[in-house]
Each structure stands twice: as structure tokens, then as C-alpha cells.
Amino acid sequence: MRTPLVRRAALSAAAVCLALPVTACTGQGAESGDAKGKGPGGVRALSGGELEERALVAGDLPGRFDVRKGGAADVVPGSGVVTDKAACKPLAHAMAMVAIGKPGATARVKVAEMPRTDASLSPEEAARAALDAPVTSVGLASYDGAGAQEAFRALRTSTGACAGGFTLTLMGETTKVLAVEPVAMPGKATLAWTVTSEVAGEPVISKVMAAYVRNHLATFSTVSPAGGPVAEPLDVLDAQTAKLRGARAVGS
Numbered sequence: 530m531r532t533p534l535v536r537r538a539a540l541s542a543a544a545v546c547l548a549l550p551v552t553a554c555t556g557q558g559a560e561s562g563d564a565k566g567k568g569p570g571g572v573r574a575l576s577g578g579e580l581e582e583r584a585l586v587a588g589d590l591p592g593r594f595d596v597r598k599g600g601a602a603d604v605v606p607g608s609g610v611v612t613d614k615a616a617c618k619p620l621a622h623a624m625a626m627v628a629i630g631k632p633g634a635t636a637r638v639k640v641a642e643m644p645r646t647d648a649s650l651s652p653e654e655a656a657r658a659a660l661d662a663p664v665t666s667v668g669l670a671s672y673d674g675a676g677a678q679e680a681f682r683a684l685r686t687s688t689g690a691c692a693g694g695f696t697l698t699l700m701g702e703t704t705k706v707l708a709v710e711p712v713a714m715p716g717k718a719t720l721a722w723t724v725t726s727e728v729a730g731e732p733v734i735s736k737v738m739a740a741y742v743r744n745h746l747a748t749f750s751t752v753s754p755a756g757g758p759v760a761e762p763l764d765v766l767d768a769q770t771a772k773l774r775g776a777r778a779v780g781s
Contacts (some may be wrong), residue, residue, distance in 0.1 A: 594642055620709065621699075632676060706727075
């Protein structure tokens with residue numbers, strides 16, 4: 530009979546692939562270079578470089594967080610995400626860190642909250658704590674005009690349509706999402722969900738959040754690699770949205 534630690538370790542790779550796919554962090558949109566033109570209202574997307582400057586770095590969070598920049602290998606096209614319910618595709622994009630709509634630039638980081646050290650833990654307990662440490666993928670997208678608000682509205686629509694679950698196929702790998710439960714958040718510019726998926730026959734809980742700031746959208750997908758419970762990544766969300774607020778909408 531497998532110990533709980535062995536069972537959780539067996540789930541870890543599958544859980545990470547669900548919420549932090551190695552080859553899927555953001556989708557469409559310019560990755561670098563200058564954004565061209567302006568959208569409705571004279572507001573244009575930031576360039577790739579400008580958006581990268583507003584992505585989280587290590588100094589933006591307390592020392593227990595490890596922040597790493599995403600790379601070119603993390604990008605797949607939006608066509609790599611397929612759902613059996615069309616209305617669930619925006620939420621699936623947020624879960625898989627694929628951009629929603631047609632942003633002018635995208636950026637991504639991964640944030641791991643390191644476990645607190647405790648010399649009293651046994652080796653197995655320390656290993657379990659390391660596996661339970663939550664990891665958050667942060668996807669940023671900057672849009673012309675009202676593109677961020679439109680993407681946000683599409684996510685809001687997903688809330689009711691996907692409550693009973695849906696099937697997600699990511700780059701050919703199929704996952705059954707069992708339930709999507711909205712989480713109440715203050716204000717009108719932030720959405721959050723608790724997502725229960727089936728991975729290797731076991732339920733895995735992840736937290737998905739989205740927030741728009743001016744003409745930018747940030748999505749957050751948090752999972753414990755071992756499939757354990759996680760909380761909303763509020764420290765990460767607060768730090769990232771604060772940094773985006775420092776980005777004046779170009780043309781406004």
C-alpha cells in the first residue's frame with residue numbers, strides 16, 4: 530500500500546501539468562517589440578518590453594516567494610486549448626495561462642511560496658511540505674482599447690456556464706474539470722474561482738483568479754504540486770496589480 534507521501538508525489542507531475550503546463554503559459558499576442566496603433570478611445574497596448582517591466586520580480590514580494598520569469602518555451606497557441614463547452618474556453622485559457630482574446634503584448638512569471646523551515650520535521654514531513662508548497666503562474670496581457678474589459682467579461686460569463694464542470698484538452702492531454710465554484714472578491718475588477726479537477730483518479734483543487742487594471746489583464750493559477758489544498762494567492766495578486774497600476778494607459 531502506498532504511503533500518503535508516495536501517492537501525493539505520484540500526483541505532483543500531473544497536477545503541475547494541469548495548472549502550470551510546461552509548454553503552456555500564455556497564448557496569442559506579441560511577445561516583444563512595440564505595440565502598433567491604438568484601439569478605441571486612443572488607448573493602445575504596451576509593448577512587450579514595457580509589459581515585462583511591470584511583471585513581478587523577486588523584490589516585489591516577501592523573501593519566502595521565489596519569482597521566476599517565463600520563457601519562450603512556455604508559449605503555445607490558443608488553438609492548443611480545447612473545451613467541450615465553448616463558454617468555458619476563456620476560463621480554460623486562464624487556467625492554462627493562455628492569453629484571452631487578442632492582446633498586443635503578453636508576459637508571464639511563476640511564483641513559488643517556499644515552505645517555512647522547521648528543524649523538528651522528519652524527512653518525510655519535510656518532503657511533504659515541499660510538495661505542498663503552492664505555485665502560482667501569473668499571466669499578463671495588455672490590450673488596445675477595451676480589450677482587457679472584454680476578456681474579463683468573457684471570464685465572468687464562464688462562471689455560470691462552467692459551474693458543473695467541463696472537459697479540457699491541453700496540447701492533446703485531456704483533463705476532466707469536475708466543478709467551478711466562484712469565490713466572492715471585493716470590488717468589480719477581480720474574479721476568483723475554486724476549480725476541482727480529476728488528475729490520475731484523484732481530485733485536485735486549484736485557485737484561478739483574474740483582475741483587470743486599465744487596459745491590462747492579469748490571470749493567476751495556483752496549485753499545490755502534490756494536489757493539496759491551496760488558498761487564493763492574494764499576496765501575489767496585490768503585488769502584481771499594484772505594479773500594473775503604475776503603468777499609465779498609453780494614449781489616455
